[in-house]
Amino acid sequence: MQNLPKFMQAIALESANENFKLVEVELPVPTPADNELLVKVEYVGLNPVDAKLAKKGFPDWQYPHILGLDAVGTVVEAPVGASPGVGERIMWHADLSGQGVLSEYTTIANYAATAVANNIEPQDAATLPCAGLTAIFALDKMQIKQGDLFFVDGGAGAVGQYAIQLATKRGAIVYASASKKNHALLQKLGAEMVFDYKEKDFAKHIQQQIGQTQFDAVLDTIGGENTARNIEMMRFCGRIACLNGLPPLDNNMLFRKAPNISIVALGGAWLTKSLCAQQCMSMCGKSLIEEVQQGELQTLEVIPVDFNASAITQALHDQLAFKQVGKRVVKVS
Structure with a gap:
């Protein structure tokens, strides 16, 4: 000292x-x-x-x-x-x-x-630390790979921006949600298309834009009501990484979709020693x-x-x- x-x-x-x-x-x-x-x-x-x-x-x-x-x-x-x-x-x-x-x-x-x-x-x-590490851990848990259709809910957030870039580098086809003012930024970072999160019937809007809502994987940065919607937009046995825990989810939907759900939390590395x-x-x-x-x-x-x-x-x-x-x-x- x-x-x-x-x-x-x-x-x-x-x-x-x-x-x-x-x-x-x-x-x-x-x-x-x-x-x-x-x-x-x-x-x-x-x-x-x-x-x-x-x-x-x-x-x-x-x-x-x-x-x-x-x-x-x-x-x-x-x-x-x-x-x-x-x-x-x-x-x-x-x-x-x-x-x-x-x-x-x-x-x-x-x-x-x-x-x-x-x-x-x-x-x-x-x-870099919290946002970048969270993005890496989420992509690894979902095993994002070449050709995956990958949706980032809340793409303009810190984790979302890093996830878009890192997933694009892995060869995934990345879509994201954000306010209209941030669409150009996310497309510059590698997003194939960005959707306005304010659309009333969001899943239907995506269906109209790209012809399907069967994503291989979803990064759920928002949580709450969005989580169930995001699972509905996934293919059968799709992968979802949630940053804000899980809300109550309908068992019929879980049985029908059989999602692979991951929770991402850096704090656990310390709390579990x-x-x-x-x-x-x-x-x-x-x-x-x-x-x-x-x-x-x-x-x-x-x-x-x-x-x-x-x-x-x-x-x-x-x-x-x-x-x-x-x-x-x-x-x-």
Whole structure:
């Protein structure tokens, strides 16, 4: 800890509620455990899950709780022989049951971190962990392959944008839903066709546009009532990956469609204490970094957010309202 401050600034949640407001707090700089890196945080990517957790809280949290799960920063202290090492820039998706990353310093297990190439802007890297890893895990669970008819419900969201690009690279024929103003963006990312999510009879609209609604796989980023509709649009024994759990589903529909249903949640890697899953996130993060380096993956538009409580509070509320397409990224240092 030599030459490092004893205290740091952080953005914390005093209590979880619908009208949450974050506060600025001063806390001791954390001491890393034997297998942990101490990181000076540079950028934090905000996610819808951050705002949802600010509203509902989490059973393991103690307050004030530091929010934030996605970060990019530089290692300032590391175990001897650890990789990544001191001076390296890294990115990671943090354990939601512990303290978050909206602070000047934090710790992360070295095996869960991914080195960020020098030619990638750190604020761009901050858009990758949650959204990019979720997209990869979803595509892997659905075994997306060459020629699959693949539908992304909510394509303009962060996960949707990465999923469209990654699925197109795998050879899938990708369709998506989004508001009309985002259709051109998603087609540029690789979507064959984009449908207006506001259409009253959505499935019928798709049927009229492409002649069928028998998708091999669906990425269900919205959930709720959309899940049953999405299953109806799948072929028999089709695959669906759900990001927001499952609503009550009609048993007759499930029997008729026999869908292969997957739930995608990065938090489980930490909550189940699965070292294998945490290492997998690091390896998948490396894959994302390499694809960005090679120009095969376009990162999300960065919406800058100041490192103060009021700005981040507003950004999280805006995130839930889906006011802008892109990733809100906080510049910490």
